[in-house]
Structure formats: structure tokens, C-alpha cells
Amino acid sequence: NAGVMxxxxxxxxxxxxxxxxxxxxxxxxxxxxxxxxxxxxxxKFMVYLQKENIIDESGMPKxxxxxxxxxxxxxxxxxxxxxxxxxxxxxxxxxxxxSSYEQYFGPGTRLTVT
Amino acid sequence: GDSVTQMExxxxxxxxxxxxINCTYTATGYPSLFWYVQYPGEGLQLLLKATKADDKGSNKxxxxxxxxxxxxxxxxxxxxxxxxxxxxxxxxxxxxxSNYKLTFxxxxxxxxxx
Numbered sequence: 001n002a003g004v005m006x007x008x009x010x011x012x013x014x015x016x017x018x019x020x021x022x023x024x025x026x027x028x029x030x031x032x033x034x035x036x037x038x039x040x041x042x043x044k045f046m047v048y049l050q051k052e053n054i055i056d057e058s059g060m061p062k063x064x065x066x067x068x069x070x071x072x073x074x075x076x077x078x079x080x081x082x083x084x085x086x087x088x089x090x091x092x093x094x095x096x097x098x099s100s101y102e103q104y105f106g107p108g109t110r111l112t113v114t
Numbered sequence: 115g116d117s118v119t120q121m122e123x124x125x126x127x128x129x130x131x132x133x134x135i136n137c138t139y140t141a142t143g144y145p146s147l148f149w150y151v152q153y154p155g156e157g158l159q160l161l162l163k164a165t166k167a168d169d170k171g172s173n174k175x176x177x178x179x180x181x182x183x184x185x186x187x188x189x190x191x192x193x194x195x196x197x198x199x200x201x202x203x204x205x206x207x208x209x210x211x212s213n214y215k216l217t218f219x220x221x222x223x224x225x226x227x228x
Contacts, residue, residue: 106157
């Protein structure tokens with residue numbers, strides 16, 4: 001059973017470009033969490049999604065950031081018009097159940113904005 | 115809001131030394147507590163957990179006891195190995211309704227020298 005897959009592993013964008021980060025959860029998991037890790041910081045919760053639904057996006061900036069988890073395909077975290085402060089590692093985690101802290105993390109996408 | 119404070123690193127030890135990484139938390143109610151480990155270039159892996167006061171989580175020689183009176187969950191290992199070199203994150207889960215997001219500390223880098 002493959003683990004959580006994220007791609008790309010490294011992404012370089014110039015200021016003003018768009019960044020798309022993909023997360024394929026473990027087989028059978030329908031719950032996805034996105035976290036952001038800024039330099040010298042711990043992971044911060046961004047958004048929690050179930051298939052076709054955003055359950056909690058309280059940790060996501062109101063502008064430029066969006067997330068989706070369609071019925072088919074990976075979850076996507078989209079950052080429009082990136083700025084240098086968006087440079088970070090973005091981790092997704094999948095869970096088999098709504099009522100559980102059992103989360104399996106992907107290797108992360110390291111976004112660098114130049 | 116909920117928060118986790120863990121001892122700042124980096125921590126450098128010799129092989130077979132005793133390890134303690136301190137972690138304290140602030141939370142309402144009765145959170146679940148976790149230690150995650152992140153090896154270079156990889157995602158976070160759950161190391162151990164405790165879900166109620168006085169529970170002891172253990173795995174791979176690591177232990178941590180959930181102390182409600184001191185709001186602490188310190189990580190210990192009696193004899194570290196070079197392969198334990200990694201970043202260790204303390205985290206708590208305090209579900210608010212349907213979101214089982216995790217709140218992380220900043221992480222502690224451990225380097226074990228032969």
C-alpha cells in the first residue's frame with residue numbers, strides 16, 4: 001500500500017506566478033489535511049478536506065490560497081500570485097476516518113519563491 | 115488557543131547517551147498528545163502517542179508520559195543511536211467538532227554522533 005504521495009517535491013516560482021501542489025492520499029483514505037512549515041517553525045494547519053468538501057479552512061490565508069479535493073484525482077493546494085513569504089514546505093496528511101488523529105504524512109513539497 | 119512549546123535545539127549527543135526533549139502544552143479540555151519524527155527529506159512519521167492523563171506512549175525505545183498536572187509530554191530514550199538523528203515534533207490534537215487537526219511545536223533537531 002503506497003504511502004501519501006506529494007508532487008512536485010521541489011517547486012520554484014517567481015513572484016506573481018501560480019503554484020499548484022498535489023497530494024494523493026493513501027488508498028482508501030478520504031480525508032486530507034494540509035499543513036505549512038515555515039523556516040524554523042513547526043507545522044501549521046491550513047485546511048481540512050473530505051472528498052468534494054472543504055470542512056475547515058480556518059488556517060488558510062483568505063486571499064490567493066485555495067484547496068480542493070475532487071471526487072477523482074489528487075487534492076490540490078493552489079497559491080496564486082506567489083510572494084516570497086509563501087516559501088515554505090507544504091505537507092499533506094491523509095486519514096482513513098473523520099473521527100481520528102491517525103494521520104499519515106507525505107514527504108512534502110518545498111516551495112521556493114524567487 | 116492551543117499551543118505546544120518544546121525545547122529548542124539543536125541537541126547533539128554521543129551514541130548511547132540518554133535523551134530528553136521537553137514538551138509542554140496549553141489546551142482546553144483533554145487533548146491527545148503525540149511525538150512525530152522527521153528524517154531528512156521525508157515526511158513526518160508518528161513515533162508515539164498518549165490519549166489520556168498518565169498514559170505512557172512507547173515505540174522503538176522512546177517513551178513519553180502524559181502528565182496533566184504539569185501539562186507535559188517529555189520524550190525520553192535511554193540510549194540513542196546514530197540512526198535516531200532527526201527532527202522531533204511534539205503535537206497535540208484537540209478536536210473541535212469535526213476537525214481533527216494537529217497543533218505542532220517548532221521541532222527539535224537531534225544529532226547523534228558515533
